[in-house]
Amino acid sequence: MGKKIVVAGAGHGGLIAAAKLAQAGYDVTVYERRIKSELGYDWEDAINLHIFAECGLETPDTSNIEFNGDMKYYNPNLKAPLVVPSNGKGSAMFERKKLYEILLDNAEKSGVRIIYSTEILGPVMDGLRVTGIRTSDGVVDADLVIDAAGINTPLRSRLPVCCNVDRDYGYGECFYAYRAYFNKVPGHDPDVGYEIFLMHQGERGISWVVTKDSYVDVLIGRMAPMSKEKLRKTLDEMRAFSPQIGETLLRGGSQEQIPVRRPLSVMVCDGYAAVGDSAYMTEPMSGSGICASMRAGLLLAETVIADEKEEYSKETLWEYNRKYMLHFGKNFAAIDILKNVLLCTEVEGVNFLFDKGIITENDMSFGTGKSDKGMAFSDLVARATRGIGNLPVLLRTAGALSKGDNVKKVYEAIPKTYNEKAVLKWKADVREATTLMQR
Ligand SMILES: Cc1cc2nc3c(=O)[nH]c(=O)nc-3n(C[C@H](O)[C@H](O)[C@H](O)COP(=O)(O)OP(=O)(O)OC[C@H]3O[C@@H](n4cnc5c(N)ncnc54)[C@H](O)[C@@H]3O)c2cc1C
Secondary structure, X not given: OOOEEEEEOOOHHHHHHHHHHHHOOOEEEEEOOXXXXXXXXXXXXXXXXXXXXXXXXXOOOOXXXXXXXXXXXXXXXXXXXXXXXXXXXXXXXXXXXXXXXXXXXHHHHOXXXXXXXXXXXXXXXXXXXXEEEEEOOEEEEOOEEEEOOOOOOOOHHHOOHHHOOOOOOOOOOEEEEEEEEEEEOOOOOOOOOEEEEEOHHHOOEEEEEEEOOOEEEEEEEEOOOOOHHXXXXXXXXXXXXXXXXXXXXXXXXXXXXXXXXXXXXXXXXXXXXXXXXXXXXXXXXXXXXXXXXXXHHHHHHHHHHXXXXXXXXHHHHHHHHHHHHXXXXXXXXXXXXXXXXXXXXXXXXXXXXXXXXXXXXXXXXXXXOOOOOOOOHHHHHHHHHHOHHHHHHHHHHHHHHHHHHHHHHHHHOOOOOOOHHHHHHXXXXXXXXXXXXXX
């Protein structure tokens, strides 16, 4: 039997890494707090269907799958919406519960043991090395712990500071999202089915209304948790603008957290690697993290298998950290800049950016993965001319957008090998390049 690997939490990337490692002969066990039938949410998520083939999984029957079409972004005054065409690249809406069935089945068939109903309490440390996990059923030893326990993982947040893995996220880096499907009131069909409201109702956050033939998918996302009363009032106001949203809750109805920030700069230490939401691997504008997390699971498994001396140290795991930043992290960090611009601009400022055409369809489409051109930083001069009427907002936006160009270069300069001094210097450079406001 190969070395003992513990996957903490049945997150998506963790299940992919677990399966690949078990196939390669490692002794892999996943510990999960919920029971099997509770895994995944009661709704559909936007994913790229190529992910199945990339992960070596059979592509499921897609005949009943719907694709997202064009998206309409509203600014707070609702007066200058931007329509981002899907150009045939809309993401597929896939049942989360079905995705979990596929991931769990693949892991089990690969030889992974999955232990449900077990709460993980924290890491077990030997100096600065993670040597296992503490659970509600006792201590479990491991040669490597893969942290796939989501945004509030009890592992990352309890690592010693000297491990250099940042433990907490700050304001504006976590999104509280209420999602529900309601019945559709007939006779009210918007021209674009997928409507996204930025700084909705003048608050920091977004909402969406996705109108389907027989139901309406509603998301309300804010930077702080919402009370039941607050949700009820927000829904009432949404119904005034979108009368197709009925009163009968069909599915979902819970409030969950999504990381919306650049990825964790250092996601490994001796005996430990974070994957998925525990390392903030979502696209910061859209909050999509399923595919990124599964791809990261593949990169992590590859790195572990390549560690022939079976050290699982920060030095050997660094290749995973580095590849993630070069393939995905640098783009997500650039998107995070745009998100932060919107987050720290006042409502009037966001209206101004839309009204004057300073934020463009292309800026928005990059965040959704529908454009591979990147944010159009290059036409800042033209934007400056349009935005001269509100100089402070314009300067902040232009400064932020030009930071987006720079941030990718900083990510590309990630040290090739783990050297404490070089890694800390790079981490500080990332912070400097991405910080727009005091957190
Ligand atoms: C409302 C909403 C809509 C979203 N829409 C999309 C979308 O359309 N497309 C997309 O790509 N992404 C979407 N996401 C994001 C996506 O859910 C995550 O990015 C993705 O699930 C990756 O997270 P993960 O698997 O790492 O962690 P999680 O999904 O959080 O899984 C972590 C697992 O660890 C377990 N766990 C946590 N703590 C413990 C503990 N202490 N002990 C034991 N087990 C523990 C949890 O029970 C869970 O099973 C959405 C998220 C939300 C909330």
